[in-house]
Amino acid sequence: MVDGLLQVEGGRPLTGEITVRGAKNLVPKAMVAALLGTTASVLRNVPGIRDVEVVSGLLRLHGVAIEYDEQEGVLGLDPSRVESAHVADIDAHAGSSRIPILFCGPLLHRLGEAFIPDLGGCRIGDRPIDFHLDILRTFGATVDKQSQGIRLTAPSGLHGAVIELPYPSVGATEQTLLTAVRARGLTELRGAAVEPEIMDLVDVLQKMGAIISVDTDRTIHIEGVDELVGYHHVALPDRIETASWASAALATGGNVLVRGAHQSDMTTFLNVFRKVGGAFDVREDGIRFWHPGGDLKSLVVETNVHPGFMTDWQQPLVVALTQAQGLSIVHETVYENRFGFTHALCQMGAQIQVYRECLGGASCRFGQRNFYHSAVISGPTPLHGADIEVPDLRGGFSHLIAALAAEGTSRVEGINLIDRGYESFMSKLKALDADVTRLA
Ligand code: EPZ
Numbered sequence: 001m002v003d004g005l006l007q008v009e010g011g012r013p014l015t016g017e018i019t020v021r022g023a024k025n026l027v028p029k030a031m032v033a034a035l036l037g038t039t040a041s042v043l044r045n046v047p048g049i050r051d052v053e054v055v056s057g058l059l060r061l062h063g064v065a066i067e068y069d070e071q072e073g074v075l076g077l078d079p080s081r082v083e084s085a086h087v088a089d090i091d092a093h094a095g096s097s098r099i100p101i102l103f104c105g106p107l108l109h110r111l112g113e114a115f116i117p118d119l120g121g122c123r124i125g126d127r128p129i130d131f132h133l134d135i136l137r138t139f140g141a142t143v144d145k146q147s148q149g150i151r152l153t154a155p156s157g158l159h160g161a162v163i164e165l166p167y168p169s170v171g172a173t174e175q176t177l178l179t180a181v182r183a184r185g186l187t188e189l190r191g192a193a194v195e196p197e198i199m200d201l202v203d204v205l206q207k208m209g210a211i212i213s214v215d216t217d218r219t220i221h222i223e224g225v226d227e228l229v230g231y232h233h234v235a236l237p238d239r240i241e242t243a244s245w246a247s248a249a250l251a252t253g254g255n256v257l258v259r260g261a262h263q264s265d266m267t268t269f270l271n272v273f274r275k276v277g278g279a280f281d282v283r284e285d286g287i288r289f290w291h292p293g294g295d296l297k298s299l300v301v302e303t304n305v306h307p308g309f310m311t312d313w314q315q316p317l318v319v320a321l322t323q324a325q326g327l328s329i330v331h332e333t334v335y336e337n338r339f340g341f342t343h344a345l346c347q348m349g350a351q352i353q354v355y356r357e358c359l360g361g362a363s364c365r366f367g368q369r370n371f372y373h374s375a376v377i378s379g380p381t382p383l384h385g386a387d388i389e390v391p392d393l394r395g396g397f398s399h400l401i402a403a404l405a406a407e408g409t410s411r412v413e414g415i416n417l418i419d420r421g422y423e424s425f426m427s428k429l430k431a432l433d434a435d436v437t438r439l440a
Contacts, residue, residue, distance in 0.1 A: 004416035013254035022235030105179025160185035247316035341395025
């Protein structure tokens with residue numbers, strides 16, 4: 001069954017303005033955090049994306065009352081009647097999201113038990129949850145792997161812990177925060193992730209009554225408290241979506257104002273965007289990105305945890321690099337299998353080769369293993385339309401950008417996946433004067 005089919009007449013610059021709302025990688029986590037409160041919470045700047053729908057469904061299953069005004073972007077959550085959900089319903093609802101694993105701590109605090117179905121998420125690597133399960137055991141939970149998922153209990157409640165992350169995992173950091181804030185005693189998390197979305201979650205939890213501090217060496221200290229109350233919070237804007245539209249402006253020779261974008265969350269991206277030859281103007285209401293003319297310049301970029309160049313920024317940027325003069329190198333050090341999307345770009349005329357070696361930077365975790373995690377892009381190469389299939393969320397948006405940049409007609413299959421992380425992307429494309437037609 002075709003999961004959404006889009007016809008794109010490429011070769012036209014994207015010009016106009018769009019608005020980006022709350023970050024996909026914060027909003028669902030703040031929604032789960034509301035479970036920890038004894039009173040209602042209100043989250044603003046909430047985008048109408050699939051991940052918000054999925055997490056709303058899971059929260060409702062557990063008795064949380066949810067009201068969402070999509071026009072205003074306001075989400076009300078009342079967790080005063082939290083109760084256990086039925087396993088089969090949870091499994092049906094979890095869908096392709098990875099967020100369910102973050103329900104563990106809050107449900108164990110509220111109900112003493114939790115069931116988490118097997119997780120989804122993009123096919124960009126193994127996506128293990130070993131860090132998460134080890135963390136929950138360290139807090140005192142029992143973890144029982146069953147056929148459909150994982151059952152957790154905490155008969156004597158949860159207590160503070162000292163946790164050392166083998167890798168600064170965003171999800172594992174969130175798992176620790178959402179569990180430690182109501183655990184008995186002190187928790188120390190060493191080697192934590194400190195992405196802007198993590199710091200926004202810390203703000204949410206602090207508003208609820210939590211006591212959290214973040215040291216300069218990435219150690220996070222949490223003092224467990226007896227009660228947390230609801231919060232009022234405006235979610236930070238989505239820096240991944242902003243970078244995606246910026247790369248689209250560059251790849252199509254366009255000019256796009258992204259209302260709502262924050263410079264401070266995107267410093268590293270903006271530096272790279274400028275080095276490639278893009279221009280941007282930071283304004284009070286957002287950031288304008290455009291192609292100033294002339295050649296784009298090839299460069300070497302290595303993805304890393306914050307404040308490095310974010311792994312989710314490289315797929316859209318690679319499309320712009322196919323139009324840059326010379327050889328560019330991208331070394332992906334966060335996920336082992338994140339260049340699958342380049343196959344379709346080569347079908348469209350790009351010259352991209354992937355390598356197992358760590359190219360362009362220091363050696364990383366994937367260097368001595370069989371992962372094609374470095375890419376060399378030779379440009380500029382004219383792109384021509386093709387029939388392509390969306391591999392994952394961010395790769396899929398890159399296919400869209402490539403189809404918009406290519407001369408001729410492309411048909412992009414599987415675009416419903418893009419709804420997961422890009423709010424109203426069809427109306428945004430129309431607002432940017434793209435010639436797109438939804439065929440299915
Ligand atoms: C979050 O994923 C984001 N997703 C990802 O965005 C983002 O790319 C990633 O963080 C890195 O910034 C959400 O927030 C929903 P990780 P997460 O745990 O938390 C390994 C998008 O398209 N690892 O930081 O799952 C893992 O294999 C998505 O918006 C373990 O080994 O990422 C990976 O190599 C894509 N064991 C590395 O850590 C674990 O238990 C980073 O993963 C957990 C992670």
